[in-house]
């Protein structure tokens with residue numbers, strides 16, 4: 001393959017239940033990668049800044065209702081609308097740290113009882129992450145964290161269902177579980193130990209999800 005793909009940025013995705021510490025760790029990781037001289041950008045799904053993202057935000061805030069199928073497809077569309085920018089950055093050598101991705105899309109929808117295979121379809125063909133960091137945290141601890149319960153899915157029983165689906169989705173060939181308990185610094189060290197070899201290795205050309 002081309003030099004371009006050999007020098008491309010790596011796609012690092014964080015997944016996990018609400019309040020598992022993903023956003024904090026994403027920010028720490030970006031800071032660390034930049035300090036070590038890498039180009040790195042932080043992205044987040046849902047991206048609430050687009051018009052589709054605004055519809056998603058209204059749904060999560062319980063301002064509007066949507067059929068389960070509709071909101072599922074909006075979450076997926078919100079990823080697809082970010083794909084050109086992501087590809088350009090990766091091929092330009094920028095590492096991407098992404099707070100949630102297609103796995104959240106499947107886990108939260110399937111936790112409502114939707115068919116998992118149906119839920120997977122709209123995300124087929126998205127750029128495949130080079131590494132997924134799956135953050136775990138004891139549900140009691142997660143629900144005690146600031147602001148838990150503010151949005152539609154932040155209910156302990158529902159999060160338990162989401163966790164079950166995430167466990168089914170885990171693919172040991174490119175997933176790594178990181179325990180979110182401990183200090184921010186300790187968890188960050190564990191995260192960095194997983195990410196460091198990925199950013200410095202040649203992962204080959206970009207791949208697509210589930211193809």
Ligand code: TMP
Nearest residue numbers: 018045046075100101104105108109153
């Ligand atoms: P956030 O808390 O990371 O901003 O995500 C908002 C909520 O949306 C969170 O409860 C997870 C949920 N979600 C989905 O249901 N489907 C998706 O595709 C994504 C990315 C998030």
Ligand code: MG
Nearest residue numbers: 018019151154
């Ligand atoms: Mg949330």
